[in-house]
Amino acid sequence: MSYTPIATPYSGEWEVLMAVVLRIEDKIIDKSHKEESHSLALASNALTADRINYNPTDLSFGRLFESAPDAMLLADIEGRIILVNSRTEQMFGYQREELIGEQIESLIPDRLHSGLFAHRSDFSGGLELSGLRKGGSEFPIEISQSRLESKDGMHISIAIRDLGEHKRARELRSVFGFEKLSSELMGTFINLSTTLMDEEIENCLDRLVKAFGTDQAVLCEIDSTIGSPIVTHIWDRPGIPSGPKRVTKARFPWLYERIIRGEITQVSRPEELPGDAGVELEFMKSAGIKSLLVVPFLIGGKLLGCLATFSSHDFMKWDSVSISRFQHLGNIFAYALARKRDNERLQAALSQVSELKERLERENISLREEIKLEHSHTAVVGQSTAIRSVLKKAEQVAQTDSVVLIIGDTGTGKEMIARTIHQLSKRRDKPIVKVNCAAIPATLIESEMFGREKGAYTGALSREIGRFELADHSTIFLDEIGELPLELQAKLLRVLQDGEFERLGSSKTLHVDTRVIAATNRDLRVAIKDGKFREDLFYRLSVFPIEIPPLRDRREDIPALVWHLLKDLCNRMGRDVESIHPATLKAFQTYRWPGNVRELRNVIERYLILNPGTVFRAEVPETDNPPVLTEQNLDEVERRHMQHVLQNTRWRIRGKGGAAEILGLKPTTLEARMKKLGIVRPQ
DSSP states (O other), rough: EEEEOOOSOOOOOOHHHHHHHHHHHSSOOOOHHHHTTTTHHHHHHHHHHHHOOOTTTOOOHHHHHHSSEEEEEETTOOBBEEEHHHHHHHHHHHHHHTTTTSSSGGGGGGOOOOTTTTTTTTTOOOEEEEEEEEOOOOEEEEEEEEEETTTTEEEEEEEEHOOOOOOOOHHHHHHHHHHHHHHHHHHHSSSHHHHHHHHHHHHHHHHHHHHTTTEEEEEEEOOOOOOOOOEEEEEOOOOOOOOOOOOOOSSHHHHHHHHTTTTEEESGGGGGSGGGGHHHHHHHHHHHEEEEEEEEEETOOOOHHHEEEESSSSOOOHHHHHHHHHHHHHHHHHHHHHHHHHHHHHHHHHOOOHHOOOOOOOOTHHHHHHHHHSSSSSOOOOSSHHHHHHHHHHHHHHHSSOOOOOOOOSSSSSHHHHHHHHHTTTTTTTOOEETTTSSOTTTTTTHHHHHTTTTSSSTTOOOOOOHHHHHHTTEEEEGGGSSSOHHHHHHHHHHHHHHHOOOTTTOOOOEEEOOOOEEEOOOHHHHHTTEEEHHHHHHHHHEEEEOOOOOOOOOGGGGHHHHHHHHHHHHTTOOOOOOOHHHHHHHHHSSOTTTHHHHHHHHHHHHHHOOOSSSOOOOOOOOOOOOOOOOHHHHHHHHHHHHHHHHHTTEEEEEEEHHHHHHHHOOOHHHHHHHHHHHOOOO
16 A cells, blocks of 8 residues: 555654655664654655555564554544554553454543544544543543545554653653752852852853743842842843842832742732732833742841742743742852852951961861951950859850850850850860851751761762861850751761761761850740750750840940940941940940840941041930830839739749749849848738
């Protein structure tokens, strides 16, 4: 028989195979290559052939028929099957002998028979419906039909594709592609030098755009001076105009608020924007943006910036899986930005530390430079009873190797107390090593703390020692210990108990002699109840707890602190301040300082910049400034509070549940305060 293909709206798989028989006699075509890369070209060849000679006994034809990636059938005009390939057997569970002579409809559920093949000469395929296996189960398929006319009459070629398998294959390719991209980006930024960071970030944004099928990717970092996102890196396809360099509240009010709140923003069409996003709607239309996705990223609970991508060629809707992947990539970029920022600060100090650089190993120089840069002094300023009590405890524990847990609000100087303990200890000849458990992404903190071997994961191109190895025979300071991921807490507990751990990617046990000082501003007992912190680790860390009082509880230290910080900042700025305005000092002593010493330093620095004179003047936020309390007012508040507690405990001072325990005072101290305030137990 010889067949001439009839041009139809759908060029089926059968014409493709017939054309290949004529064009390529003995070459077997790779399935996926034929399916994805050459199907259009081969179909075109088939439609332009003058005549196709079909011979079932031809070995070339047989190989090609069997190698087809889909189920292939040949039927007569009445729909009786006369030939099938092995893929048909696999897909439907029949032996080919069982199908020969049967109607094509036997492979389709009965409910779908009506009208499906009623006009065989007209049906050209591309139809999605259900297939019926021999066992009775159904599965999604796409069926296409082409007519082959010869001198012996009309025949029908049928191609059936398993849509379920193709969907799973696409999903697997998508997952594999994302995992590959994620691991390669992480590996890129871990060991990348600062000088190449900007270029590599833009290269990675290029890869992100291609992976997500968009047209532009933008990386923003929060500007610490004004709190607005500022564009640091951008990549766009040719012909795509670049957008604004800053996302301010005035320029994009709706989007700005969502970013600052840490909310993900997905807009598939400009018309989906709410009524209060009129500015953003106008911008999307004028810039030709059809869809956008903006994902903020955080490190240690602090907003660092956001990653955004825009589509100008098509409307796009991202599902939860795609958004989650995009957010994960945003966290990797966040780590790169944080590392770039820290490295830039380190580079500014390299010229001043040549002597130290010669003595330290190549693997830990950047860590020790960071320590030198961030801490210009370690003196603890203050003569109040509260701060003297803290210093006394620090002196008592310094000469031991006991674990210390420093507790205090943000900005109270926990790290300074840790350094004081280290400087008073026998380990002071080696620098203290710091780990901020909140500033390192959870995916990288294990490598940072315990080190890694070459090849431990994709991108680990060299061995790297961790912070615990650096702190051997020294002190390690674990700041924000409450943020340590739960899965690493067991490994830390082992180090505390036995001094043992393994590098990431290694089975070799390492031993270190390291003194641990931890700090937190969280209530770890609450974290234990919430299942976020191990109870056994808490008791191992709190061998010797030291609680640092907030600045509002030691107001008598504020004048000395102000002068100390003024002197330090003036030296840095090349300024000369001779006096402090009395109103400024009074305002400083009455303000509650929720940010403690860190906030005090920031306020002083801000007003040093604003006021160039020799008399220092500053203001504190009025909304946070409580009424000035005289000593008499404070005594009255204290008297009432003590009387209330004593009445609730029926005037029992000592013992468990007594007034002294509730007030956090020694019984003798409570009795002395009662005498001073004139509190007498009623008869």
